Amino acid sequence: MNRLWCLFFSVAAILAVVFFYIGPSMGWWFPGVAASPLGQQIDDLFYLILAITGVTFIGVHLVLGYILWKFGEVPGKKSLYQHGSHTLEVVWSIVPAGILLFIALYQMDVWAAYRMKSRFDQDAMANPVAEVTARQFEWRIRYPAPGKVLQDTPQADDLYTVNDLHTPAGKPVVIKLRSEDVLHSFFLPHLRVKQDAVPGLVIPVWFHANEPKVYDLVCAELCGWGHYKMRGQLTAQSQVDFDAYMQKLQQSQNDDGYREAAAE
Ligand SMILES: [Cu+2]
Incomplete structure (x- = not known):
């Protein structure tokens, strides 16, 4: 034995x-x-x-x-106890x-x-790319209209997507993270970024994607029965492509009245 x-x-x-x-x-x-x-x-x-x-x-x-x-057990041999060292x-x-x-x-x-240092990145902090709201079981994303700055409260011309976050690549960006219901965790595994989303708090999350690419966005906090399917993607793209994407998003949401539906 x-x-x-x-x-x-x-x-x-x-x-x-x-x-x-x-x-x-x-x-x-x-x-x-x-x-x-x-x-x-x-x-x-x-x-x-x-x-x-x-x-x-x-x-x-x-x-x-x-x-x-x-020093394993030997039949017949006695143990020796001592007080310790x-x-x-x-x-x-x-x-x-x-x-x-x-x-x-x-x-x-x-x-x-x-x-800490990220909090003093004035440029990125003053112009958050988007507000990301976690809720059971999806990521709701609110962007300011092209040329505008993200406001704390939803604006009439804001743009919305679900589970599909776009940011510029090659520079630091900030998103504002909230939760609508329970604790979630905003996790970008390839970027090694993880931040809890806490109901009642707006938390700036600072990150810097090296190159234009599509990365996983997942929830890293067991937040309910559908936790496993709470996943989206981060598309980091060049500034030109990002601007073009925002224009396209604005166009599509103007066309189909999506904004009113998404804002509810
Ligand atoms: Cu979650």
């Missing part, structure tokens, strides 16, 4: 090497390469923490396996505390860039 557990812990350590250290090069951990400048830094932080926890995990399992092998306890408290402190300090720049 001891040998079985010894094998179990050793195999876990070997599997961990495969998943933790070969996985990243096989692209198992993230959906593709980060598609935003900050996303790359977030990935680097993730891999650093994975390396630290991975080494610890593998070390602990190898030691466990070895101890079970070496004060020095060891101090060491295994201080080392993890030191590692946590290092991570806390090391990640501060990325956290500040994501949460």
